[in-house]
Amino acid sequence: MLDETLTYALIKVMKAHRNQMAAALVPLGLHSGQELLLNQLWREDGLCQGELITRLGVEPPTVTKTLQRLERAGLVYRARDPERPRVGRVYLTEAGKALREPVEAIWNRTEEELLRDFDDQERALLARLVRTIPL
Template sequence: MLEETLTYALIKVMKAHRNQLAAELGPLGLHAGQELLLNQLWRQDGLCQGELITRLGVEPPTVTKTLQRLERAGLVRRAPDPGRARVTRVYLTDAGKALQKPVEDIWKRLDEELLRGFDADERTLLARLVRAIPH
């Protein structure tokens, strides 16, 4: 039975976790997944769309749509690359920069909730095992 597989259990956990994440991000004006793009800009502002696609490992239309929504929300702005006429860079606005701490706090809190009930050794082991899963 599918319900007895590890894949099924992982999908159930991830779906519940993503729903919880979406509920937490909503009051910040974000949809789940948008914070992943913002995170790349928090790490290195001024990336081009191609760099975001590569870093996020998603299809170009996904990044295009996400950027359009973030731009409409006033969280990012696009500007031409001064050295390369056909390249557009993406920059955080002050509002986009201000979301970094609240989003990071949400992710840390959700990690704590996810790991509640595990001791330190189990947390370390689980993190190691999950990171070892090919993706």
């Protein structure tokens, strides 16, 4: 039975976790996944769309649509690279920069809730095992 497999259990956990994250991001005006793109810009502002696609591991239309929504929300803007006019770069606005702390707080709180029944040793083991799964 499929519902007895580890894959099924992982999918259930990931769906529940994603729904919880999505609900927590609503008050910030964000949709699930948008915080992942913003995170890349918090790490390194001024990335081009191709760099975002590579770092996020998603399809180009996904990044295009996400950028359009974030731009309409006033969280990012696009500008041409002055040294390479064919390259467009994505930059955070002040509003986009201001979301970093609240988003990180949501992620940390959600992770704590996810792992609340695990002791430190179990948390470390789970993290190690999940990070070694080949994708």
